[in-house]
Amino acid sequence: MLSDKGDHAAALADINRSIALINNDPYRASAYNNRALILKTMGEYEKAAADFGVAIKLAPKNAKYYANRGDAWRRTGNLERALQDQDRAIELYAGGPGIALGLTLRGETLRYMGEYDRALSDFNQAVRIEPDFAPALTGRGLTFERTGDLERAKSEFRMALSISENSGRGDLSKSARETAEARLAALSSGVPQPTILPVPSRAASTNSVPTPAVAIPVVAPAAAKATAAKQGRRAALIIGNSAYKSVRALENPGRDAEKIAGTLRAIGFDSVTVAIDVTREKMTEALRTFAAAADKSDWAMVYYAGHGIEVNGVNYLIPVDAKLASGRDALFEAMPLDQVMAAIDGAKKLKLVMLDACRDNPFANASTATSLTAAAAPAPASNEGDTRGAKTRSVGRGLGEVKVQGASLVVYAAKHGETALDGEGDYSPFAVAVVQRIATPGVEINKLFRLVRDDVMEATAGRQEPYTYGSLPGREDFFFVNR
Known part of the structure; x- marks a missing residue:
């Protein structure tokens, strides 16, 4: 078909x-x-x-x-x-x-x-x-x-x-x-389970859901040290783009990025670099610097929150200075996901990318937007003249499917072709789920992202389904926090 x-x-x-x-x-x-x-x-x-x-x-x-x-x-x-x-x-x-x-x-x-x-x-x-x-x-x-x-x-x-x-x-x-x-x-981990707020019978917005306040988890120093000994050196680059210059600013990505960064530090990551509201030049510089750190690490992780699009089968992350008046502009103004993957390729054991981003172009007017969206996707009638930019990372369909090779995982906040919702609180439902689950001791990484997926499904009444692409070698288990 x-x-x-x-x-x-x-x-x-x-x-x-x-x-x-x-x-x-x-x-x-x-x-x-x-x-x-x-x-x-x-x-x-x-x-x-x-x-x-x-x-x-x-x-x-x-x-x-x-x-x-x-x-x-x-x-x-x-x-x-x-x-x-x-x-x-x-x-x-x-x-x-x-x-x-x-x-x-x-x-x-x-x-x-x-x-x-x-x-x-x-x-x-x-x-x-x-x-x-x-x-x-x-x-x-x-x-x-x-x-x-x-x-x-x-x-x-x-x-x-x-x-x-x-x-x-x-x-x-x-x-x-x-x-x-x-x-x-x-x-079976022995830790309290996350808070998931009740879902309204009728959503207040088609693009957001209630999200709770979340605290950076507390991890015993002994557990963090034991994890470091078993999992090796771990480095992360965290990017949160909120203050877009050509479209209305997003509210949550910067806060999401800071909360994720604090959580990674709490669970014992050796190096956590945070970049907020980066231009294309700054994003390129951050990835180049991080690539050198990844080469010396066992784990290399990139978390990105902000706008993203797919053009002709290529996924792009959008810097805050991008204008994107037409599809071809993505080649010059946006950051291809492949470049992010290349930056972490030198990690010895695990390469991980988490994307809380979407595909549709929020920059172009209606006459050019179709070149940046799914083929001939009808525009939702309710979105004509929409100005809700502050609470959604997309007015349409999410990132495209990605092919992953080697010991790599790419985790989307929403499955390819779907949209990621923003939270009516300070954080997105995906960021909330990651923060509330990532410090669970003794849960292997594939199961942990399954928990994140299920938590987001519960928090959004099934409207948003995170999805993990790629697989890890069976000879070794990976844990954010060892038991």
């Missing part, structure tokens, strides 16, 4: 022709549903919900269309409308195929809303119908965790892990087991 290959423009064109030619209502409904699925993949959630609505009018007894629209509403932050559609989908499933998944998805929405008893009821029903359904078991564990019943939470996570990988449901069950494994590691 063209959409699966990332050619959304061609896929939409094909479906638009189909809609114009088909007269049979069920087939037209399917076409509208398919177009909505593409729009949802592109992050156009309100437009997707509208198309799902047309499909429902044409085929009002199709449970899947209601379930799909419910997912689109959830991604806009409107949990009330999501729940209404999920209720109707479950009615139409009437106990048939798909009911366990429908109950699990509704259970997740109810958990996000703080309706824990109702959420448990849905997860219980799903498990009665499909006892080996790992997503329902993990969902039940997460609900117990939210209510403070940590022993029952651990029991559910163990049950989810006991389900065979060949039990079906593919990636859905695999994801549930990965969450269960990471949560067990965190709950």
Whole structure:
């Protein structure tokens, strides 16, 4: 399918022709549903919900269309409308195929809303119908965790892990087991679990969520010293770009950067360099200097918060002095991600990049912006004339997928093609999750970033999903803090 290959423009064109030619209502409904699925993949959630609505009018007894629209509403932050559609989908499933998944998805929405008893009821029903359904078991564990019943939470996570990988449901069950494994590691660490604020039933903004105040963790000197002895020399470069000169300033990246830097120092990093509001010249200089430090280190880490874009398959980080009137300007005014990767390439053991950034061009006017965004992505109607710049790093779709080689990890605050939200407090939800998790002792780095992913999902009602690219060699485990 063209959409699966990332050619959304061609896929939409094909479906638009189909809609114009088909007269049979069920087939037209399917076409509208398919177009909505593409729009949802592109992050156009309100437009997707509208198309799902047309499909429902044409085929009002199709449970899947209601379930799909419910997912689109959830991604806009409107949990009330999501729940209404999920209720109707479950009615139409009437106990048939798909009911366990429908109950699990509704259970997740109810958990996000703080309706824990109702959420448990849905997860219980799903498990009665499909006892080996790992997503329902993990969902039940997460609900117990939210209510403070940590022993029952651990029991559910163990049950989810006991389900065979060949039990079906593919990636859905695999994801549930990965969450269960990471949560067990965190709950077994003996440290208090992070604070995650309740999610409003209706988001105050399509681009932000409530975030709590966070404190730099306290790590015992002995633990930091033991970690240094085992993990080797660790160096980090932290960049936070807020004060953009050609567009309205962002509020959180500078504070995010300072908080991340303080956290790395607290857990024993040997060298932490902070660069706030850097021009392209200063960013180049910082990376050149850091490359020399990375060559002498076992770990080299770069954290970046600020604007980012993708142009013709290349990801760029945006300095504060960039203007970017057209796509080609990125070549001269922005910093390609490959250059960041090159700066850390000399590290002996681990190369890590964390990006709390997005792709769309907030600098150009509407006539030039399409050259910097996903192919022919329709602009959200609600964003026309938008001036919300202070609370969002993007008005559209996030960074592009990245290919990683060697002992390297690239962690996005939001999966490729999606947007990273900013916090209504002082920090972004991604930065909050990193600070609250990074000092957890004895949790291997892959599991730790799974915890970050799950925390952000909980904090945003599933609207933002961090994603980790790359893999690490199996001969050695990596820990931010050793047990």
